[in-house]
Amino acid sequence: MEETTCRVCDAPVLEFADLGDQPTANGFLLPEEVAGEFRFRLAVGACTRCRLVQLVTVVPQELRYHAGYRYHASGSASHRDHFAADARHFLEAELTGPDPFIVEIGCNDGVMLGTIAAAGVRHLGVEPSGNVADIAREKGVRVLSAFFDEDTAAAVRAEHGPADVVFGANTICHIAHMDSVFRGLDKLLTPGGVFVFEEPYLETIVSGMAFDQIYDEHVFYFSVASVQAMAERFGFELVDAERIAMHGGEVRYTIARPGARVPSERLAALLAEEESAKLNEPATLAEFGRNVARIRDDLMTLLRQLRADGKRVVGYGAPGKSSTVTNYCGIGTDLVPFVCDSTPAKQGRLLPGSHLPVRPPADFADPYPDYALLFAWNHAEEIMAKEQAFREAGGKWIRFVPDVEVI
Known part of the structure; x- marks a missing residue:
């Protein structure tokens, strides 16, 4: 566990969650770029004085924002x-x-x-x-x-x-x-x-x-x-x-x-x-860290069971946060063969770290999977309304926030 000080008030920062070895979340790769991928330890802590929650390790801004930035x-x-x-x-x-x-x-x-x-x-x-x-x-x-x-x-x-x-x-x-x-x-x-x-x-x-x-x-x-x-x-x-x-x-x-x-x-x-709500209290944040590990375990148990049952799962949406989930949980192409995303700049590339291929939305229906893992959960209403045919074909959605559930 690293020791760090608050980037605003210089007081000690108390770490409460470690999400493991991670890449830059929007660092979508071509297959030939995988070998040189940057990684760092993704952990968060809270300042013991001003209570500001922050990353323990900060990636240099030049590595995060550049001419190849994929978020539109x-x-x-x-x-x-x-x-x-x-x-x-x-x-x-x-x-x-x-x-x-x-x-x-x-x-x-x-x-x-x-x-x-x-x-x-x-x-x-x-x-x-x-x-x-x-x-x-x-x-x-x-x-x-x-x-x-x-x-x-x-x-x-x-x-x-x-x-x-x-x-x-x-x-x-x-x-x-x-x-x-x-x-x-x-x-x-x-x-x-x-x-x-x-x-x-x-x-x-x-x-x-x-x-x-x-x-x-x-x-x-x-x-x-x-x-x-x-x-x-x-x-x-x-x-x-x-x-x-x-x-x-x-x-x-x-x-x-x-x-x-x-x-x-x-x-x-x-x-x-x-x-x-005691939002800024150390005990509240420590409990959050424990629950994150529980969700990881629940999601991996579900995905492995679906694979054992012969079911096909495809990822839906490739926002930056999908990198956190796939890398923290250890989701590979054996469980989720590819992810569909509507952003042309991401298509044909690999999800950072986990290296799941990113494909255009047309591939989602060719043919429909049994389950769709909803990485872009913050757009759930918009996505589900657009993908009515998936549900009508018997497809089911998997959400993992705030808990793992099949919809």
Whole structure:
């Protein structure tokens, strides 16, 4: 067990779950690239002072985000709808002054900023992965290819002026250098500006047993209490926290300069809920770690029994979190011969670590398997509605979050 200190407040971090030897979750490989695959120990712990949950070992950001990055945020209809709604909210509530300006950290393929650009509002995406940045540019989105930090923020301020909003979605928890991020925010935001970010919620992960949300890109696993402590440490104030449905349950945080806004009632309510549930307590997190091991054992028992019974199981969806599950559980092609995913950039490649082949959705029905292991469980409703014919053909879904079950 490694000893580490908190990346925000420097206090000791107490490890509570070890998910074993893992690759980078979006490092989809060609068969000839398998020999040189990067791996690291995936373990999480909680700070003994500010309670921020974080990875014990952080993979260098250059290995996680690059010109071959395979995640495209626009690939899901629910994502497109969600981020269009985010954009409309900013246009109506925050970007109402003369010549407003919004910056998005990690804009990916422009799924949110495309709506902002169409409205003619000044904007800038800061996106280090060149391939998805190019897709955003094709949508008319202005993108700076860079990692967001203090220096980047200063350069943006010098060229474009101060920002009314800095936004991040499923991005801020990926950034290890949070001190530099907040120094950058201090330089970039207007006095009344806000930093809004929405990320996987620790409570959802713990209560919903969503252990597959833990992988190399997610450096931090925020609770409302830990975000409040982080904001205060860097001279800001958490003024709002709102539950949202993305990825099975996230929270949207709003941070402002101290005294600039009145903290919301729902912020106080969520803080009280966390305290009542003892979310940030070591005993709660230790129990989560034990339950993760139980789910692994239950899933492997089911898959081995289905193989013994002569049943065919195919994976459905190849999100980053599928890498955590397959590698932690030890799922190989003997149990799941391939995975179907709608992202063209992943097709024809191998799932990281486990090396399950990724095939296009058409292969799912050629012929239908007996069972489909639902890796993209956060899109279950959308997927099951689309795959009615699979169910009608006698197919069954396997879920493993929050427990292993056959649907």
